[in-house]
Amino acid sequence: MNFCSSCGEKVSLEIPHGDNRLRHVCLQCGTIHYQNPKIVTGCIVEWQDKILLCLRSIEPKKGLWTLPAGFMENQETNIEGAAREAREEANADVRDMNLFSMFSIPHINQVYTFYRGSLHQGKASVGEETEEVALVAEQDIPWDKLAFPVVIETLKLYFTDRASGDFKTHCGEILKQADDKLVATVYK
């Protein structure tokens, strides 16, 4: 951020009065430009004993499999955003949704939420940002070809819960260590 989006003057990186963090502040009009984490919201879409995976047709992680998910938009609820992403990316109508997981990923300033829901009439097809869709059984999950660590962690929790017959809402974090390794923790 170089310029004030309100008045167009140059911004300065300063700690505002009464604050304790550096912010982009406009010295001309006084606007403080806060930057905060974004929410990515998506679905585990169930059909019989299978779940819906999408092969990404765009970067990042083009050619790898993922759960339908994307940035939550203004003016929508978190659950609406998750349903919208499944519709846009896989033409999937998801019903009976329940919050399944929430992961903070602070090194990229994102919070992921995933809802578990059922695929209406088992119908899905290729949508935006997607090259192929598939309904996949547990034994066929392409674990080494999944696009994002948060998808891997969420699916591990999902199959563990499904085996136990008790779906919970899980909360955790994925942190980048000094050696760049990502470490996932699910809070108890």
Added chain:
Amino acid sequence: MNFCSSCGEKVSLEIPHGDNRLRHVCLQCGTIHYQNPKIVTGCIVEWQDKILLCLRSIEPKKGLWTLPAGFMENQETNIEGAAREAREEANADVRDMNLFSMFSIPHINQVYTFYRGSLHQGKASVGEETEEVALVAEQDIPWDKLAFPVVIETLKLYFTDRASGDFKTHCGEILKQADDKLVATVYK
């Protein structure tokens, strides 16, 4: 938003190629300035049979009671943000936190998260944005002097769960109707 924060030129409200929403787009440098919901994160802080409430010393809702909460910052996890807010607003050290509720409030483009946790050594005192702190038993909750609907809904769920001896993670929304009335829904 009037100007591009990257290059300082005027922005235009357009639907970018491949998108379906109006965005602030810079016609000079091509930057698309997405705007997304912000997360507010806070705590229900327990001490014996009481919970911690803070009397707001600033607008909005100055002079009304609330749970410690505030905007999640970049580079922190959602749970760290909740603990930080309790520390900043009430000098409270919150331990053993569990995600208790998540509410979408689309008309203000916010998602609230609250964690349930215990107040270390029962110690709290007046912090930032706070005029008074109090440990309050259920029968003394000032229901008609609570600052925000999301706090009322969260505390109703909390005392219901506490009575049943089974704390769940709740997910819901607060919508503004055409007549400006707010309606809260908790998903089943």
